[in-house]
Amino acid sequence: MRALILLDMIGDKDLDILYDTNSTKRLMDMVYDAADRIGLRSIFSRRRIAIEDDHLPFLDVGIPSVDIIDLNYGPGNSYHHTLEDTLDKVSPQSLENVGKLVLAVLEELQKQ
DSSP states (O other): OOOEEEEESOOBTTOOEEEETTSOHHHHHHHHHHHHHTTOGGGEEEEEEOOOSTTHHHHHTTOOEEEEEOOOOSGGGTTTTSTTOOGGGBOHHHHHHHHHHHHHHHHHHHHO
């Protein structure tokens, strides 16, 4: 299956990935299922929200797409696209966890 996996703002120390209702539902569910399977469900929010991000043009031309994003970056989202968005705010553990998640999703996509 051909698909786009968009990773955005996933280095946050308090990772809280949202369920994006604008993403292809099948892919978003696949991401959550993979997180359950590999023990990373705790990095996901229960909140569902329609996110307008860089994946929308791909969806517009029929490419299944999923946005893996943490929109609460820093206290009160205070680091998002600001001068406070510096490397000291990035968590290697969060990056590793998302990397493991993407590998698990890619493994499932290869079976499709």
